Amino acid sequence: xxxxxxxxxxxxxxxxxxxxxxxxxxxxxxxxxxxxxxxxxxxxxxxxxxxxxxxxxxxxxxxxxxxxxxxxxxxxxxxxxxxxxxxxxxxxxxxxxxxxxxxxxxxxxxxxxxxxxxxxxxx
Amino acid sequence: xxxxxxxxxxxxxxxxxxxxxxxxxxxxxxxxxxxxxxxxxxxxxxxxxxxxxxxxxxxxxxxxxxxxxxxxxxxxxxxxxxxxxxxxxxxxxxxxxxxxxxxxxxxxxxxxxxxxxxxxxxxxxxxxxxxxxxxxxxxxxxxxxxxxxxxxxxxxxxxxxxxxxxxxxxxxxxxxxxxxxxxxxxxxxxxxxxxxxxxxxxxxxxxxxxxxxxxxxxxxxxxxxxxxxxxxxxxxxxxxxxxxxxxxxxxxxxxxxxxxxxxxxxxxxxxxxxxxxxxxxxxxxxxxxxxxxxxxxxxxxxxxxxxxxxxxxxxxxxxxxxxxxxx
Numbered sequence: 001x002x003x004x005x006x007x008x009x010x011x012x013x014x015x016x017x018x019x020x021x022x023x024x025x026x027x028x029x030x031x032x033x034x035x036x037x038x039x040x041x042x043x044x045x046x047x048x049x050x051x052x053x054x055x056x057x058x059x060x061x062x063x064x065x066x067x068x069x070x071x072x073x074x075x076x077x078x079x080x081x082x083x084x085x086x087x088x089x090x091x092x093x094x095x096x097x098x099x100x101x102x103x104x105x106x107x108x109x110x111x112x113x114x115x116x117x118x119x120x121x122x123x
Numbered sequence: 124x125x126x127x128x129x130x131x132x133x134x135x136x137x138x139x140x141x142x143x144x145x146x147x148x149x150x151x152x153x154x155x156x157x158x159x160x161x162x163x164x165x166x167x168x169x170x171x172x173x174x175x176x177x178x179x180x181x182x183x184x185x186x187x188x189x190x191x192x193x194x195x196x197x198x199x200x201x202x203x204x205x206x207x208x209x210x211x212x213x214x215x216x217x218x219x220x221x222x223x224x225x226x227x228x229x230x231x232x233x234x235x236x237x238x239x240x241x242x243x244x245x246x247x248x249x250x251x252x253x254x255x256x257x258x259x260x261x262x263x264x265x266x267x268x269x270x271x272x273x274x275x276x277x278x279x280x281x282x283x284x285x286x287x288x289x290x291x292x293x294x295x296x297x298x299x300x301x302x303x304x305x306x307x308x309x310x311x312x313x314x315x316x317x318x319x320x321x322x323x324x325x326x327x328x329x330x331x332x333x334x335x336x337x338x339x340x341x342x343x344x345x346x347x348x349x350x351x352x353x354x355x356x357x358x359x360x361x362x363x364x365x366x367x368x369x370x371x372x373x374x375x376x377x378x379x380x381x382x383x384x385x386x387x388x389x390x391x392x393x394x395x396x397x398x399x400x401x402x403x404x405x406x407x408x409x410x411x412x413x414x415x416x417x418x419x420x421x422x423x424x425x426x427x428x429x430x431x432x433x434x435x436x437x438x439x440x441x442x443x444x445x446x447x448x449x450x
Contacts, residue, residue: 037153037158052179056154057190080153081146
C-alpha cells in the first residue's frame, strides 16, 4: 500500500482543522474595516496564515451572504475595496464563537477524563 | 506585450460572470499591487516580486472558479453515485440486449459469422462510448445547474441491491442466455446462408432440411426454454433441485435429438457433405457427427454435474442471506 509521509498527513489534517477558522478570524478582524491585503498581513502576523487565493474569494463570498459590507476607498492612489463586518456578520460571528467554545470544551473533557469511565457509561 | 499582471487579470475576469467583472478586476489589481509591494519591501527585484505575487494567487482558472463559485469538476459528489449507478444499469441492460439483437438481425439477413462478429464488436464499442458520453453530458449539465432536489434522489437503505447470493453472477446468466440465443440464431441462419450454393445459386443448408418438420423446432424450443430457466434461476437466487430438473429437461431436449441424429447420420445435409468431401475432407460426415456427439454430451454432463454441485452452496447462501435480511 502507498503510505503518505508523515508531513503530508500532518499538513492535510492541519488544513482540515483550520478551514473553518478563517471565517471566524476574518469576521472578527473586520469589525475594524480593512482591505484584502491588510487582512492577509494581520492574519499572517497572528499566526493564522491563509493563502491569498483563498482569502480574496472568501471575502467576496461573505459579502454576497451579507456578512460583510464593502465600499471602495479611493483616498489612496490605489483604489481598494474595504470590507467591514455587517450586523448579520457580527451575529453569525457570535454563534460561531460559541460553537468554537463548546467544541473546545467537549474536546477538553474527552482528553482529560479517563476514557475507561466514558466507555463504561456506554455499556 | 502586456505585463504579466495584465495578462493574469484578463485571464481571471474572462472566466468570471459579466456582472462581477469590473469589481473583480479592480480588487484583483489592488491585490496584486499589494502583494508585489510586500515582496519589493522584502528586497525582491520587481520581476521576482510580480512573478511570486502571481504565483501566490495561483492558476487563474482556479481563482476565477473560487470567485464565481463555479465547479472545478465535471461531476461532483452530489451526483456521482447516481451517475455511476445509472451507467452500470445501462451497461448491464442495453449492451447485452443490443448485442443479441445485432447478432440475430445480422444472421437473419444473411451475413456470415465473421462479419457478424466484427460488426457486433464495433457496434458495441460505439454504443458504449455513446452511452458514456451522453450520460456524462447530462450529469455535467445537472452539476452546473441548481437542479431541484427531486432530481437527485435521496439514498435510502431499502435501495441496497439484493443480489442473489451464492455463485449466481449476473454475468454468468447473461453469458448463458446469449449462448442459447446464438444457438437458436445458428439453427435458423444455417438454413438460409451457406458457404456452398447449388447449381441454381441457392445456398446449401448445413443441416438436413427435412429436420425442420420436427427436430430443429424441438431444439429451438429447448434452447429458448433453457434461456428462460436460466433467467428464473438467477431471479430465484441460484440452483435448487427443481431448477436442476428443469435445466436437465431443457438440456436433454437439445442434446438427445442432436446425438440421435448425429449417431444415425441424419443430422447433416447430404449435399453439404458431398461438397466437403469434394474439397478433400473425406471423412467429413464422421468427423462432424462424432464432434457434435462429444461436445453435446460433454456440455450436458458438465451442466448436470455443475448444477447438482451448486444446489447445496446456493441454498446455504440463500438461507444466510435471508437471515441477515429479515425483510
